[in-house]
Amino acid sequence: MKVLGFILRKEFIQIFRDKVILAMMFFMPVMQLIILPLAANFEVKNINLVYVDLDHSSYSMQLIAKIAASGYFIIQDNSLSYNEGLQLIENGKADVLLEIPPHFERDLVRNEKQSVIIAADAINGTKSTLGATYLSSVIADFNAGLDVNFKAVLGSGVSSASTASQLNIDAVNWYNPRAEYKYMMVPGILVLLLTMIGGFITALNIVKEKEMGTIEQINVTPLKKWQFILGKLIPFWIVGMIVFTIGLIVMYLIYGIFPAGSLLLLYLFAAVYLIALLGFGLLISTLADTQLQAMFIAFFFMMIFMLMSGFFTSTDSMPGWARIISNLTPVTHFITVVRLIILKGSNFANVKMELLYLTGFAIALNAMAIYNYRKTS
Amino acid sequence: MRQFYSFIKKEFYHVFRDKRTLLILFGLPVVQILLFGYALNSEVKNIDIAIYDQAGNSLSGKLKSLIASSDYFNQQAPILNYKEIENRFKSGSIKCALIIPPQFSVDINKPGGATIQVIADATDPNTATILTNYLTAITSRFKEQLQQTSIKPFTITPNVRLLYNETQNGSLSFIPGVIALIFMIVSTALTSVAVVREKEMGTMEILLVSPFKPIMVLMAKAIPYLILSLINFIIILLLSVLLLNVEIRGSIVLIIFESLLFIITCLSLGLLISNITNSQQTAMLASMMGMMLPTMLLTGFMFPLENMPLIFQVISRVIPSRYYYQIIKSVMLKGLGFSYVWKDTLILAAMAATLLFIALKNFKIRLQ
Numbered sequence: 037m038k039v040l041g042f043i044l045r046k047e048f049i050q051i052f053r054d055k056v057i058l059a060m061m062f063f064m065p066v067m068q069l070i071i072l073p074l075a076a077n078f079e080v081k082n083i084n085l086v087y088v089d090l091d092h093s094s095y096s097m098q099l100i101a102k103i104a105a106s107g108y109f110i111i112q113d114n115s116l117s118y119n120e121g122l123q124l125i126e127n128g129k130a131d132v133l134l135e136i137p138p139h140f141e142r143d144l145v146r147n148e149k150q151s152v153i154i155a156a157d158a159i160n161g162t163k164s165t166l167g168a169t170y171l172s173s174v175i176a177d178f179n180a181g182l183d184v185n186f187k188a189v190l191g192s193g194v195s196s197a198s199t200a201s202q203l204n205i206d207a208v209n210w211y212n213p214r215a216e217y218k219y220m221m222v223p224g225i226l227v228l229l230l231t232m233i234g235g236f237i238t239a240l241n242i243v244k245e246k247e248m249g250t251i252e253q254i255n256v257t258p259l260k261k262w263q264f265i266l267g268k269l270i271p272f273w274i275v276g277m278i279v280f281t282i283g284l285i286v287m288y289l290i291y292g293i294f295p296a297g298s299l300l301l302l303y304l305f306a307a308v309y310l311i312a313l314l315g316f317g318l319l320i321s322t323l324a325d326t327q328l329q330a331m332f333i334a335f336f337f338m339m340i341f342m343l344m345s346g347f348f349t350s351t352d353s354m355p356g357w358a359r360i361i362s363n364l365t366p367v368t369h370f371i372t373v374v375r376l377i378i379l380k381g382s383n384f385a386n387v388k389m390e391l392l393y394l395t396g397f398a399i400a401l402n403a404m405a406i407y408n409y410r411k412t413s
Numbered sequence: 414m415r416q417f418y419s420f421i422k423k424e425f426y427h428v429f430r431d432k433r434t435l436l437i438l439f440g441l442p443v444v445q446i447l448l449f450g451y452a453l454n455s456e457v458k459n460i461d462i463a464i465y466d467q468a469g470n471s472l473s474g475k476l477k478s479l480i481a482s483s484d485y486f487n488q489q490a491p492i493l494n495y496k497e498i499e500n501r502f503k504s505g506s507i508k509c510a511l512i513i514p515p516q517f518s519v520d521i522n523k524p525g526g527a528t529i530q531v532i533a534d535a536t537d538p539n540t541a542t543i544l545t546n547y548l549t550a551i552t553s554r555f556k557e558q559l560q561q562t563s564i565k566p567f568t569i570t571p572n573v574r575l576l577y578n579e580t581q582n583g584s585l586s587f588i589p590g591v592i593a594l595i596f597m598i599v600s601t602a603l604t605s606v607a608v609v610r611e612k613e614m615g616t617m618e619i620l621l622v623s624p625f626k627p628i629m630v631l632m633a634k635a636i637p638y639l640i641l642s643l644i645n646f647i648i649i650l651l652l653s654v655l656l657l658n659v660e661i662r663g664s665i666v667l668i669i670f671e672s673l674l675f676i677i678t679c680l681s682l683g684l685l686i687s688n689i690t691n692s693q694q695t696a697m698l699a700s701m702m703g704m705m706l707p708t709m710l711l712t713g714f715m716f717p718l719e720n721m722p723l724i725f726q727v728i729s730r731v732i733p734s735r736y737y738y739q740i741i742k743s744v745m746l747k748g749l750g751f752s753y754v755w756k757d758t759l760i761l762a763a764m765a766a767t768l769l770f771i772a773l774k775n776f777k778i779r780l781q
Contacts, residue, residue: 075710075721082719126749128739155574159586159746163717165456166539168573169546176553204528205552207545209535210502220537328606328693329433335701336437336444343448348715350540352459352487352508358452376505379536386504 039259043267050241051271061237065229065279069286073221083167085109086121086130093141099178103134108170118153125157132156132167144182211379222291223374224347226283231341231367233279234310236334238272238317243330246321265406269314276310277303287378296381302374305387308394309370315401316366322408341367366397416625420633427607428637438603442595442645443652449587450657457543458485462509463501465492468517476513476529476555485547498532508534509544521559588653589741590714592672593734595645596679597708602700604638604683609696612687627776635680642676662748671744671754674761675737681768682733688775708734736761 052058085103089096104111112130115121124130135153137143144150154171156164212219245251254264280303287293295302317334324330342348344358345367351359362368373390376382429435462480466473481488489507492498501507512530514520520527531548533541608631611617620630646669653659661668683700690696709715711729718729729735736757743749751758 072710075716075725126743126747126753128743151572153572153574159742166542169543172573173546173549204526205531205545205549206528207531207533207548209533209538209541212535212538212541217538219535324433328697329431331697331701332434332437336441339441340444340448343445344452350457350537352461353457354452358448361452372505375536376503380503380505382503382505386500 091140234313239320242321297377312398318405600679605686608687663744678765685772
């Protein structure tokens with residue numbers, strides 16, 4: 037136990053000596069937590085719309101006014117023809133084009149049927165889908181408004197038929213009533229930062245000893261394998277917990293998000309998750325000989341972890357095999373848990389399965405790392 | 414010329430000897446393309462929904478089976494009481510709850526109509542919006558089925574055309590972004606590290622005292638990575654055409670020309686970084702942390718640029734990948750010609766020239 041104390045002291049001296057690493061560990065996460073949510077905003081608003089009104093009737097103008105008033109669209113321009121409007125889409129100045137055909141009003145009244153054309157730049161999938169849906173729902177609304185006018189003109193005979201069955205939807209957004217993106221992004225980014233610290237810095241630290249040759253000196257001492265590994269893990273575990281705390285404070289001060297659930301539970305998960313990640317960092321360090329390699333290997337896996345974890349896109353819409361891979365990465369589980377506890381206030385009973393998974397990862401990764409670690413080079 | 418050739422050969426040995434770096438060089442693009450192509454899509458599907466059916470009659474059953482038959486929703490076990498709703502949300506097992514009121518089949522024929530309640534988990538705001546839209550569409554279909562006989566006056570049918578991407582292939586918007594990212598890694602990060610490594614190992618000194626011109630040293634360093642980048646580019650193109658069914662609409666010559674221009678910009682940036690840094694670690698930090706993050710964030714392929722604060726939009730104007738992304742999107746996916754992208758091309762060319770000039774100016778032929 038005394039030996040372990042010495043090792044720990046050595047590690048802490050090393051950590052605090054290197055000012056660059058120290059800044060990377062504490063300053064960078066805070067900066068990123070402040071900057072990233074500002075940039076990472078998927079919210080779809082301000083859809084640029086160009087319309088081609090070939091009718092110029094009162095109905096077509098009413099429709100356009102209604103679209104403009106909906107708040108989702110910025111009307112960029114009105115064009116004289118479809119092709120002219122298409123050019124704006126090609127230039128990237130507009131996302132959606134709406135064409136109102138000639139004789140729109142006349143045919144609508146005469147045939148009671150009319151169609152308009154919505155053309156969306158579908159390269160950006162989310163924006164085009166949402167843009168087209170918003171536009172369709174505004175048109176449906178406009179339609180309903182016309183219905184009422186129509187009924188008023190025709191009297192009660194038709195109106196009873198069209199109100200024959202009324203079905204309204206009352207939609208509520210729970211946990212984030214104003215549908216703000218920061219609630220999704222900030223806890224996710226907090227997890228990523230913890231992942232970077234846990235994974236990268238541990239791996240780099242051990243490989244640095246390899247590169248400098250100082251690991252040889254440790255190897256020839258009567259130090260046991262587990263003492264060396266614990267000596268490396270404990271300091272970074274403490275650093276990770278401090279970074280997590282700083283992250284929570286930044287989250288509260290800047291974004292006003294305070295965990296809805298128990299802080300104790302959150303820390304319990306963070307503690308287990310960090311152990312799993314430190315094991316991962318240790319595993320990388322046993323695979324790499326130089327810091328460059330360690331960095332690249334860590335980067336490679338980090339990329340996959342990040343993309344598969346449901347941080348950017350929901351894991352539900354992934355195909356089955358991808359969801360299996362996603363479930364096999366610890367990041368996925370921790371992001372789920374952090375979002376559940378911080379945003380929804382889930383209690384222990386709600387998330388106990390996730391704790392089981394994370395404990396499993398912690399044991400498996402550390403076991404692999406210890407198995408791979410050799411005191412002889 | 415023969416010296417030059419042997420120098421390039423040496424550079425290739427360096428690359429092929431380091432197996433782990435090779436993994437990054439060729440593994441990362443392939444994995445990324447596959448992930449973006451198959452696993453990640455912005456489409457929202459398989460939403461877990463649970464229904465609290467207080468009516469429990471044939472009419473509500475009809476609505477339920479309509480929801481069950483859509484691909485968008487995964488129906489979970491029904492909810493039996495109000496308290497359960499919150500619990501299910503908290504354990505993360507559902508994303509959406511639908512409450513059908515007890516008087517559903519009676520109210521629906523009354524003047525005010527029946528109201529069903531949709532509770533969406535808005536911790537993911539886009540999913541919440543989209544699923545509410547899906548449910549609205551399903552209920553209006555349900556309404557139509559109920560009143561098939563009655564004539565609906567004044568219908569305006571929106572005729573939706575999805576331009577450039579009729580099949581809603583989600584990987585389309587990612588491919589130009591991934592290409593830009595890969596060039597950034599291979600051309601900028603690897604080049605800068607390759608030069609600095611020679612400095613660190615002390616082999617740079619040997620190169621400088623050899624009868625080899627300094628500019629040739631830089632050229633010989635850059636050319637292998639130019640070739641590797643091109644190979645990578647071709648691999649990505651092949652993968653996206655063959656596996657992801659991306660259709661290349663524009664001229665392939667123009668695409669290759671623009672890519673070459675962008676690679677040269679990245680290589681110049683890499684050389685510049687290598688000239689002003691002295692250790693691999695600083696070079697790596699500068700090119701990975703300093704360059705990668707802005708590239709990922711500010712190119713516009715992951716997060717929409719127009720949503721960002723103004724300051725980020727201004728910064729994004731000095732990031733080369735932003736212009737390259739625009740160009741590739743226009744040419745490859747929309748099939749536009751040079752007349753649409755000349756402005757971006759010009760900016761990119763100016764950036765490449767400036768960076769190359771600064772890099773050459775900063776190249777020190779003596780060690781400190």
